[in-house]
Structure formats: structure tokens, C-alpha cells
Amino acid sequence: MKYAWIPVAVLATALGAGCATKKGFEVPGQAFGCPIGEQKIASMEDLVKAKVVTEGSRTTVVPTEMRCSRSGDLLRIDANLNNDSKTVKRVSYKFRWIDREGMRAWEEEAWKPLMVYDNSNLMVNTVAPTNKAADFRLILRSME
């Protein structure tokens, strides 16, 4: 009985280590609920970098946070756009949907115009148009 505390200590250490890492609760192949496949995503910045594409004119409006969940069998996405400049910015955005094989799961969406107030955040959200959409990209474009 002298060493009875050892298994308890080992278990506590293992549990503690599990809780300390951010990805301890993540489902494999997901980060913040978003599909990542084989990519190494260690932080929100990594996720945003992996999922956001800027096309055409560059914009100072940047996504800072992105989270995904499931609505039935459809992928649901929330993306926070931040404008930390001192002027109102106008951007357009669309989502690109990708299936499990890396092919387009849906036709190209229409660009949607958006106004983001100065020093403000704006949340854009969407739901995948089909359950074949296993991954996505958020495409941003300046309209200035």
C-alpha cells in the first residue's frame, strides 16, 4: 500500500496534460469544429490562414475567428471579420465548397457585398448547400 498513490498521480498527470492542450478535445481531422484533413492546425490563426483566400484587390478586412458545427448533415460556418481601420470598408465574400475528393461540391457562389464599420467586427455565417460539401474556403475581395 506504500505506492498506492502512484497510479492516481499518473492518471491525474495524464488528465492534466490532456486538458492543457487546445486540441485535446478536438475530433481528429477537425480544428474548432472545421474540417482540416491532414493539415497541422495549432491555433485559430493557422485555421484562418488555411481557410481564407483573398482574390482580386486586397482588403484590410481580415477574418480573425472561424468556427464550424453541424446542422444535421450540413456544415455550418461562422466567420468573424474585423476592420481595425478608421474608415468604413466594403468587401464582398463568397464560400467555395469542396467535397471529400477535393473537387468542387457546388457551383461557384455569387459574391455577396458587405459593409464593415470602422473599428468593428462583423460575423458572417452560412450553411453548406449540400451534404457533399466536406470542406470550404472563404473568399474575400475588396470593393474599394
Next chain:
Amino acid sequence: MSSPRLYRLTLPLAAAALLAAGCAQQVTRYGDEKGVETVTNEFGSTDLQTIAESMARSMQTAPVIVSGNLPIVTVQEVRNRTSEYIDTRAITDSIRTELQKGGKVRFAVDQSGLKQQTSEIDRQQSGYYAREQSVDKGQMVGAQYRMEGNITSIVKQVRDTKDVYYKFSLQLWNIRNGLLEWSDEKEIRKTTTRG
């Protein structure tokens, strides 16, 4: 130079100049059909596409659609309560197409297509077609839900500024019990300033 002679010279020259100017300026290009269109602040293609996408995506997450086994919907009228002409059928067609492609909903023939549907059945029943390959009457499937909506606008205009606000609302009604099963709205604001 006498006045009639001057006119005789001036008129053809002016016409030629106008024609040349017209020919020089006219350029036709194909554009991006999904691009943001801001030619005027009247209802445009971007508004139609944005509304259709937003409504179809939202409806796909409605509990009756998620839990139902391919529920059958019929499209009814979207009333245009704005002050401008808007082809609301184009909006409901786009919503229907997106939902149909999404594979979560089936659509029953709506009122506008009923005449063509029944006349085709009548034609097949006319005795000119092989009996075993003809469609019998009484086989059509009734819808469980009906989709209807409104589009309204508020227009404000002062000397150099025109502001247009559109609100599109869509509802999904249960035909059997009359319950509203789902509804959503999409708002759009456009402001045009001169100068």
C-alpha cells in the same frame, strides 16, 4: 454661302459624326454573372442571388426539412409590395433550384404549372397512346408544405441621395394543419449618392 446650302452640308456631317461617335464607344464584353452589380440601386441580379441563396440555405436547416423524409413542397406566390417591377417568380425559381439540388426537398407541381401538367395527362388519356405506357389520372402527389412570401421596400430620396431598403420574407406553411413551420427574412440596403 447661302443658308439652304449651309444646311445641306451641315446635316450629313452631323449625322456622320454622331454615327462615328456611336460606333467608337460601343464595346460589348461578357461579365461575371455572379459579380456584385451596382449599376443602379433598383433590384438587381446580386439582390436576387443573395436572397435566393440565403433563403434556400436557411430553409434547409428547418426542423421539418431536416427530420422529414424528403418533404414535398409547392411554391406559391411571392407578392411584390415594392414600388418597382420585380420578377418574383425568378426569385422563387432560384430558391427551388438550390433546394432541389441540395437534395433535401421534393417539389410538387405548383399552380402555375398545373394546367400544363393536367393537359399532358389528358393528352395521354386521349386514346392515341399505348394504354400501358400512358399515365393514369389520380396519381399526382399533393404537397405537404407550401412556400409563400413577400418582398417590400422603403425608398427615401433627397436631392443627391437615394436610399432603398428591401425586405424579403419567406414562409413554409404546413398544408394539413395550417401551422407555420419555418420563416426567415433577408434585408438589403442600397444607397446611391450623386457627385
